Amino acid sequence: MRFLIPFLTGVMVAASSYAQTDVVLKKKTVGDSVLTNNREIILPEPFNGQKAMLALFPGRYYNLTRTYKNEMVNWSCPTCKAKPYEDVNEDGGGPFPYKQGVATRLMNIMDFKDFTGMQYKVISFNHSEFDEDGMQTSRFTGGLLGLAKFVLTDGGWKLRMYTPAIKAYGAFSQCPTPKPLLIGQDQYAFILRHSNGPGGGPFFTTLYLIAGMNGNYQEVMAAYGVEKSGGDNEDGHFSTWTSEYSVPASDKKYFRDIIITWKGTYHTDDLEPLPAEVTKLIKKGKKTGKFTLVQRFVYKGSKGYELQPAPQVTVN
Template sequence: MRFLLPFLAGIFAAAGSYAQSDVVLKKKTLGDSVLLPTRELILPDPFNGEKALEALFPGRHYNLSTTYKNEMVNWTCPTCKAVKYPDANADEVLPFPYKNGVATRLINTMDFSDSTGMQYKVISFNHSEFEEDGFQTSRFTGGLLGLAKFVKTAEGWKLRMYAPAIKAYGAFSQAPTPKPLLIGQDQYAFVIKHSNGPGGGPFYSTLYMIAGINGTYQQIMEAYATEKTGGDPEEGDLSKWTSTYSAPVSDKKYFRDIIVTTKGNYDTADLDGFPEEVARQLKKSKKAGKFTMVQLFVYKAKGYELQPGIQVKVI
């Protein structure tokens, strides 16, 4: 099924503002070292996220921002080995780096310090297929997410961990903003809320977690249908909910358990999106009401796994 994010109207407004530019964008050819996870890079203090992005991808820089931010680095790499990265939308994906070129944009810069006082910066960035007009209009394609971690040293900000591409999330070739979460002693993960749904709703969200493992960043958890919004009650969209997540302090030094707490309203005539064991419990309760659902995720081997016995309370 083709999906549509709830911020469709905002995206079209942004696209309209970009269309006012008469600039024909170009791209710069880079060598295959641009994607090496072991590359070395030191940046001067104070740290600047946009400058860090340009150092990682030294292509052609453009700033077309007006009422919406639209700053990017355009590049191509004919000698790079193209790889297909998965897309949370499950649509067909193009090999990256894209044959037609890449537009890379900074998403955010995150600040951290550990128990020893060491300072870190992590930037997240978004890859989309190069367009001469600077558009991001591929409605059913996620933005390919990448992360880079820098540590402050006497020489400057040194690149410590680099994952140029991980997975595509979101829509209109735009990945959602990662949110940091402390999951262990001096151990941070990054949570992505990926939302989709048919035109007009309802819109479902899935939480994805990314963390550093074996010297790179990779996805380690997914929690499905953690939010349901929109839709028309007259068409049967009667249940809605939202979720919060946490990693409570425990005796686990790393990869603490993750708790996802979901609260909302349910109607037994609309149980789409609920885990099967939860739907069965709700059917045995009253026809409609408020509910709280608690899911526990425990780290095992290569990632977090949902534990059986989901807690459900009906009000």
């Protein structure tokens, strides 16, 4: 199921995407080692996310922060072999590194510690096309996500796993900030909430899960339509729902099952977006009511997580 980026939400996002500066930004040419997965990088303690970004992408750094945080590293790589990366928006995507240059922004720093006491830092970063004004204004283009994992050693923070580009999510060239999710013994994955929909609604949310496999980070799960808000019904009779996700305890060491629970309100004037498992249980003649749907996603090796049939459903 595919939808367009929400216009109203996008306008608000775009309003925060303009660099409030008269400075004409520049970029720095870097070598093709920026795309090498097995790079040797060690950073001093204490860990600094922006310095980690500059070590990974040694471009030209700018801090345009005024009313909102806006730091970036601008770079170009003429010798890099560009390749296409998927964008979850139908109108997005294209070869990376971008021909006109790249603006890379740090999104967050995530802290972990395993059962032995070993400490880790994972940074997420967002790539967008270089712009001399520092803007991110492409409504139908997501931000290209990358991840890097560092481990604390006697010599400092050593780069352990690095995937410069995974896939593009979000709107206005801005990827949603990933959040860590424990899916196994000392095994963390990263979940993204990508919301979209046509101008005026309805707006749908898809959950994407990113995990480390065979030395790289990659998408391993997509749960479509797990939330809905708004609608285009003239009478304002909408079906809406929210969702929560969890990883129940199990004897699986890695890639444990993931449960997604939908809770919402249905209205018979807006049944089309609802799963068939819900609509078939609505009593004849009843206009509106509550429902709960519980989905289970199971890891299937190279296929990633797959939705299992026969979800648990209750309708009132």
